[in-house]
Amino acid sequence: MNTIDPQKVSDHFKRSIGTYDDGAVVQKNVGSNLIGLLDNFPQIYYDRVLEIGCCTGSMTEMLCRNNMIKQLWLNDLVAECTEVAAERIGSHVVQTHCLGGEISTTAIPDNLDLVISASTFQWIEDLPRCFDTFYKSLNDRGYLVFSLFAKGTMQQVRELLGIGLSYLDAIELANILKRNFVIEHIKTTPHTLHFKNPREVLRHIQKTGVGGAGDFCWTPTRLRKFESDYIHKFGDGQGVPLDYVSISVIAKKKQGNYP
Numbered sequence: 001m002n003t004i005d006p007q008k009v010s011d012h013f014k015r016s017i018g019t020y021d022d023g024a025v026v027q028k029n030v031g032s033n034l035i036g037l038l039d040n041f042p043q044i045y046y047d048r049v050l051e052i053g054c055c056t057g058s059m060t061e062m063l064c065r066n067n068m069i070k071q072l073w074l075n076d077l078v079a080e081c082t083e084v085a086a087e088r089i090g091s092h093v094v095q096t097h098c099l100g101g102e103i104s105t106t107a108i109p110d111n112l113d114l115v116i117s118a119s120t121f122q123w124i125e126d127l128p129r130c131f132d133t134f135y136k137s138l139n140d141r142g143y144l145v146f147s148l149f150a151k152g153t154m155q156q157v158r159e160l161l162g163i164g165l166s167y168l169d170a171i172e173l174a175n176i177l178k179r180n181f182v183i184e185h186i187k188t189t190p191h192t193l194h195f196k197n198p199r200e201v202l203r204h205i206q207k208t209g210v211g212g213a214g215d216f217c218w219t220p221t222r223l224r225k226f227e228s229d230y231i232h233k234f235g236d237g238q239g240v241p242l243d244y245v246s247i248s249v250i251a252k253k254k255q256g257n258y259p
Contacts, residue, residue: 024058024119024208026191026244030147031059031118034248035066037145037185041250044143045113051075052103052146053120057085063116064092073109075099077123104130111139119246121148122165128176135180135253144181144251148173150188152245156234157201160226170247181251191244198230199223201242 050073054060072093074082079100086096099106104124115134124130134144151167158164170188177183195201234240
């Protein structure tokens with residue numbers, strides 16, 4: 001729905017580094033569930049791993065505690081986040097490399113065993129092109145493991161303000177992936193957070209840095225209308241809801257398929 005401005009997105013996430021871990025409840029759960037899924041795929045190797053969108057390193061820490069990783073490349077649009085994540089994992093990894101910058105324009109290593117990401121790919125406008133890049137960077141036994149937010153995410157805010165990302169659903173995502181990957185797992189999961197009032201919803205969005213999804217100029221009148229409409233349309237006995245929808249994917253690189 002909105003054109004993504006990488007600089008604006010970066011600025012929002014950079015401002016939220018100190019508050020992200022407290023506010024990103026759904027993102028933490030999604031990352032934890034993704035790491036848990038890996039237990040069902042013992043054939044995945046961890047010698048050379050690239051994490052995309054590491055943010056403050058919540059999932060990075062879980063990944064490194066559960067698996068012996070020899071070389072780990074940490075990418076995030078906000079370069080400072082890669083340093084925070086690297087410090088968080090300490091000596092759990094033999095070698096750690098920080099790759100700050102937009103992943104679509106960042107040189108990434110080859111011969112990777114695993115490309116992993118949580119709650120990031122919805123920000124990438126040309127996802128098919130990035131999947132082509134990941135395919136070429138993975139070795140023949142390589143896996144692409146990720147979660148992203150999907151259609152239905154923040155639908156309340158989207159309906160009231162008309163801003164938001166252009167989310168995919170599972171069918172659209174699978175159609176992009178099947179060119180280069182064999183999908184071994186794909187699952188859609190709904191998540192709902194409840195807040196006392198609409199202003200708390202906005203604070204949550206600010207704390208997690210996702211306000212870079214679109215431009216909206218707040219005025220006192222617009223804020224009052226947003227609060228009134230949100231309560232009228234979506235309010236329930238628990239306060240006001242905010243929906244997220246995530247898709248988790250485990251995909252193996254196809255053999256002999258060069259795009």
